[in-house]
Amino acid sequence: MEVCELLHIPFSVSIVGKDLLFQHVQFRAGQRIHTVGQQFVSLFIVISGFLKTVSIDDLGYEQVLDFPMKGDVFGADSISTKRYSSETVALSDCSLIMLPFHNLVALSHAHVELENVICDIFGRELLRKQAMLDMLSAPNAEAKVARFLISLSERYSESGYSKTEFNLRMTRRDIGNYLGLSFETVSRTLSALNEAGLISVDQRAIWIKEPDMLKRFCRIPSCGLQARQDRSGITGWPRSAPGLLVN
């Protein structure tokens, strides 16, 4: 079953042939898959292409929430509200599978082995949000951008692309909005990482030259400054490794 394949979950033979329940849909770059306020009907799985999902508050301010790509599920954050709370736009031509949530629930009734597929989808969504929190809570701009690049790198490699060379599909502005930075800062930070020899940047093209170095930047700011989390409550110490003190 194609769906299971994309999600990397095991599937049993009993459900082979149910593919017809879920239809494929194609979108061109720039098209909107769903909009805010629209009634929630289905989840989407990305087969190919790149997208961005944006929440828009009552005052019209936008906040980029995610950049779905191959194998990702989106729309899950609207399950509880029954209406989409965000909109997602195709950044490139892309093809998706629609998973009408109703069908999914029905299927999981009929096939007990699918029970945890729903849990799994939710779990993914939670992990996704957690990852985003990690980026936003990074100590400074360098760490945020570094984490963003590492995260992209890992997701690309999971989808079978190169882990070290890829193209950014979104604008600096989108990245900045996503990370809570101005787009100038994103641009400057990329230049700085380039200058430092950790990566190579040419417009949208990224080449991660020193992944390990870059990973170190995810925590420790460049100039040897303290990481921001030093401020965190050290309540609950000592931890398992008593030798390693964060301060």
Place this chain on the structure above:
Amino acid sequence: MEVCELLHIPFSVSIVGKDLLFQHVQFRAGQRIHTVGQQFVSLFIVISGFLKTVSIDDLGYEQVLDFPMKGDVFGADSISTKRYSSETVALSDCSLIMLPFHNLVALSHAHVELENVICDIFGRELLRKQAMLDMLSAPNAEAKVARFLISLSERYSESGYSKTEFNLRMTRRDIGNYLGLSFETVSRTLSALNEAGLISVDQRAIWIKEPDMLKRFCRIPSCGLQARQDRSGITGWPRSAPGLLVN
């Protein structure tokens, strides 16, 4: 059924009497409910008391994720990983209900009307994370703290406490870590809001004097500066209300 009551969800008579499946547990202030790496067995519902959940990365850096209180469910972010990815500590004496996840799943098999209880729990968790993202993505310290206070206020009022007068149960340091600010900035910002007459602060005691004013601070910085989201991509315009432009 007490569980349903706490979660504000309807319950049918068919499940009355199943309470015994879920046991109550008490904790004293400072005790740890679960720790990182421990095997995931159950969710917890807060009956009374206040807690904080903290994630701890491989380097020992802490990040406050949540401050659960009456009616909140915690532990849900560990369902997919099978191990707790965070730890939660009691900030005051508190009593909880344990919901062994396995039992919950079994129950939902037996009683179809419970089907969406699980969805509901996940939905709450997603909304919680979204709320946290909103705070972290706020344009500046004032907005973050204002949103934090408003959010607390709403949660208190949902639990039957006063919406305008309450005690902070966590330290400035915890708040700072949660919001991505230094604890000095938190303290200063509270003082500034106090000075401005919007709230009254005395150590842990908070009194929200001008809720509406405070809510305005959630978006618009004090000195009439631009909101940070101005930077966001304005891709996808025009929106439904073409008159309202964010810029």
Place this chain on the structure above:
DNA sequence: CGCGCGTTTGAATCTAGTCAAGCTGGGTGG
């Protein structure tokens, strides 16, 4: 009473935001 933790407040520093100017590359129309 004195110790320690949490809090407040001050002063200096520095990061990231803002404003502005110039560059690049892709697409359009003359």
Place this chain on the structure above:
DNA sequence: CCACCCAGCTTGACTAGATTCAAACGCGCG
């Protein structure tokens, strides 16, 4: 085919706002 345009990107200069370091105060507790 070339010139133009425009959105996106880069870079510089200045500044507002947050962090850092430091000192002092209040409060609870042994």
